[in-house]
Amino acid sequence: MIAVLKSGTTPEQTAHLVDWLKHMDLDVHISEGQEITILGLIGDTSKVDIELLSSLEIVETVKRVSEPFKQANRKFNPNSSVITVGNAKIGNGHFAMIAGPCSVESEEQIIQVATAVKEAGADILRGGAFKPRTSPYAFQGMKDKGIQLLVEAKKATGLPIITEIMNIKTLDLFEDVDIIQVGARNMQNFDLLQELGKTHKPILLKRGLANTLQELLMSAEYIMSEGNENIILCERGIRTYETYTRNTLDLSAIPVLHELSHLPVVVDPSHATGKAALVPPMALAAAAAGADGIMVEVHNNPACALCDGPQSLTPDQFAKLNRKVQVIREAAQ
Amino acid sequence: MIAVLKSGTTPEQTAHLVDWLKHMDLDVHISEGQEITILGLIGDTSKVDIELLSSLEIVETVKRVSEPFKQANRKFNPNSSVITVGNAKIGNGHFAMIAGPCSVESEEQIIQVATAVKEAGADILRGGAFKPRTSPYAFQGMKDKGIQLLVEAKKATGLPIITEIMNIKTLDLFEDVDIIQVGARNMQNFDLLQELGKTHKPILLKRGLANTLQELLMSAEYIMSEGNENIILCERGIRTYETYTRNTLDLSAIPVLHELSHLPVVVDPSHATGKAALVPPMALAAAAAGADGIMVEVHNNPACALCDGPQSLTPDQFAKLNRKVQVIREAAQ
């Protein structure tokens, strides 16, 4: 970490600051120029509060030279991680198609969709049981009953299952769940992350609505620092001023996260765009950009006129998408 | 709620949609024009998933006519709410200055600051015990010990205290805390909000980094729908592309929230700007725009060169600010 001091800083002020930094077990290398003084901070700078340091009166600017994340950092773990659930693998060349309905609604529905997506080539079944909703009056999901039905669908098809957790108190219900999803709104629910770090379950961690890629990696670090290294990162769109799409899918997140971290990266084009017609092109784009998996919504009722518009694909559309995705993955390598 | 159907929608599709809407206990008023058909949905539309409805193939656009929040809505509760804690009142013409250190660090520190801000005119003492930090390696606060020290400072000065909760499991520790703060990162931690709704403690709810004002009110609604109506809303800056300030303080939130809701609105210029020099002008601006309170960081060590820069004011600066705030509040009415 580099701290540049303002011109006019007195030797006493500099000494004061250096003392304070040394108390944090840092070595401080001072380089005095004609107009400015540069401090090089050496040691474990991940503990330094960069916002506090930057805001000091005598400090002109501060720059991290090393990233503040360690266990998630590719520099320290050059080999890409692989997450294995059942027969599916994600990362380091292994690719997973994750598909299923937005919400689990009934046994019939989830078994039907699970069977259909398995036939169409899905590797993992998704389905919401606990649903984070902006309004307290909206349907909040089938909760524990929804998880039970997912487990039924897993038994029926052999597909590993993924579903979202919203409250650490419900962790026991996730015993037979293969991947626990942390939603965008909980990406910085640090207590939840730490508790999940004490389990050995694979965690799919979604990027928050307005979080930087570095913040996403720091949240992964929260989980990993407690011992759980089975993390899948997920890009699902960020909030911008554009209103035509629900969110703006940031596909550059894929190569950037691969450069910074060894963790696999999955993309969710369904929630990002909010429109079924945009899901296939964005899924293909994600595959071309090097994603390790794609998570899409597939619904179960191709006869229903109503369902033929939201962010969900029909099983047939999903099967067609899946075939293209595999070709593009090959071509992009 | 108004739903406009696309031209080319068949009568069967329209009938299908109307059926589905009626199953949600809504009355549907159909108005057919030459090119488009408009559905007026009457009844409790707060349960309708506007994103789902909008994304249907046959739906051109959907508009809410009534806001989806009820208990927080000024239309249904025209009188401004007042929150009372100890001798302090917030809302409906009552104004509170909330001041204190960023973090509780020691008994000596918190007692000193508490005494100093009380003398300078503060109504409520703030101080962080549980600290949400981007990095798992950063100082996470004194936790339960920090709350004990705040309670000591309350006994010593008589000031009511406010501090942040991060995990509902720690609720018991907040028994002697007067106002529980929900931080920006937890604004949509819906399970936490619902649990706080079952208490009777005043809650200061901070706007999330990238949340709209309507989402803030929906999160207030989560708490209120469980029975706790003692909510204070807090604007603390939103995330934009501008990097000079830590966040962009959105002061138009004050009159907008007052128009939409009866709940009091407090502004935190310290976290929003991240720089002590910007705190006084933004605090004065908040008072001029009609805020019901201001929350600022004040530190305890005016001798320390290092402290003379971050987002904290000295007690003297705070006293001077407080005097101006009171004059401007009067003038703005």
Added chain:
Amino acid sequence: MIAVLKSGTTPEQTAHLVDWLKHMDLDVHISEGQEITILGLIGDTSKVDIELLSSLEIVETVKRVSEPFKQANRKFNPNSSVITVGNAKIGNGHFAMIAGPCSVESEEQIIQVATAVKEAGADILRGGAFKPRTSPYAFQGMKDKGIQLLVEAKKATGLPIITEIMNIKTLDLFEDVDIIQVGARNMQNFDLLQELGKTHKPILLKRGLANTLQELLMSAEYIMSEGNENIILCERGIRTYETYTRNTLDLSAIPVLHELSHLPVVVDPSHATGKAALVPPMALAAAAAGADGIMVEVHNNPACALCDGPQSLTPDQFAKLNRKVQVIREAAQ
């Protein structure tokens, strides 16, 4: 266009508003419900100022049902446009690779790069002569001399050329330029757009830093409304809070623009990301998402250590990228 009036609007106020709307040559269809009144505005609503109408005291909300752009609108021109320059075609299944240096620097440089990118498969040569720079003290390009050198490179290789215009006064200099580029900062320089509409040159119109896709189409409409229909739209990244990439490339713009408009869509991953390593994955993703062309920076000095990092690719990297792009385009269809 639909306008919903507030409950409590008097019949006089409604009559007032209807009169005003009829003066704009609109038919107004009034539908009165129990609580609200809906006005359906029929006719040429592109002249209606939606912000003004929305802000009227008695108006609850306004929604456009038809898009405000006409000549750029696919509804009125269902067949995809094709832009032809020399041997290159863009749009409706035709794809163009546009490549060249950021700035024209010398005759030797531009001839070298032009020859190299032609061999590597480029269809069109790009190069900056007039450079928009944030600082008045930075290099502003070789200007007219730069254009002359581009024309030399065109003669030497047969490649059509594209370069940016910043001021309509310089239009004469663009006589031998095949495509005139309007940069992101001038996307809403309406006088420039109108003047370019009076020419017959193909125009590549870049999306502004913080402009919506609808605003981009309205700017295309400015050019088309003056008679020039040869427009190529270009996504080049938007400004968000993320700082790791220079801008956030919004690839969902491709399918959205194709849905709304018949105009071809090109993507510039070099300026969007600002990093050479991110250009190939984002170019492949753009091809997979259905782009009609890709514009990338290629430099001429593979021996130079310094050049080996910026947003430019070497000719070899470009050739490799080009081969993959062609395969992915096929697979994505």
Added chain:
Amino acid sequence: MIAVLKSGTTPEQTAHLVDWLKHMDLDVHISEGQEITILGLIGDTSKVDIELLSSLEIVETVKRVSEPFKQANRKFNPNSSVITVGNAKIGNGHFAMIAGPCSVESEEQIIQVATAVKEAGADILRGGAFKPRTSPYAFQGMKDKGIQLLVEAKKATGLPIITEIMNIKTLDLFEDVDIIQVGARNMQNFDLLQELGKTHKPILLKRGLANTLQELLMSAEYIMSEGNENIILCERGIRTYETYTRNTLDLSAIPVLHELSHLPVVVDPSHATGKAALVPPMALAAAAAGADGIMVEVHNNPACALCDGPQSLTPDQFAKLNRKVQVIREAAQ
């Protein structure tokens, strides 16, 4: 300027880079640490392309220590500037109320409004003659005729006038205009800025929709570098994800711009919020935060029900606002 080189950079690469930097007439001070090498660049770094330098393969990070603007910089011009037009002064303790209609519509209208706002305490008359509109089909203003009517209103009332320029070709029409406004969409129309720099007219430069404060100052620098130092900066709201207000008014711009620059800062709450009810609280907040002037829309037809909602105030509302603004300005000092 500080450039930090990556660990693993070879001595040849470093020498290469240092050579290149020295060719830009910079002194380079090399400080080699154990892991990283820091280059201190001394001299006129305003010419250095920071994006290019940052993107080099061997460069870890670059930081400006000095701001890239000079003539607009308070460091080099510590005394606050004062802009004088007629009897009005702006800056360094002088405050101006700028008021008038959104668009000039007729002689009767502009004379009426001008007379009314003068009585109510306005110092300068505003009114749009050339109107930048998103749609080519919308009313584009009365153009030259509008300017003539503004000049009539100036003669009738003695108020100096301000109106927007969109095209440098129309400069002759602005001979009797006292302040030329550059709109948000033209903030980075660098050719227009340079041409205006060759005049001696006061220029009111509005911040672009998504431009940083540093970019605003760099655009002021474009004008000043040509010789015109009569610049007034204007904050008018930035584009964010919030949709309740038209834009998000960034009032922290006031103290930040005052800290960085000696130029006066004016705030336009009418365009920022888009709603008349939000104009008074935001105008008072701007005054409390230290603005040097406020520009608001005032309309002329208090009898017209239609006008009673948009972003315009009635003359009476403006008079009342003006009185409060003056008291708050005093109190905030």
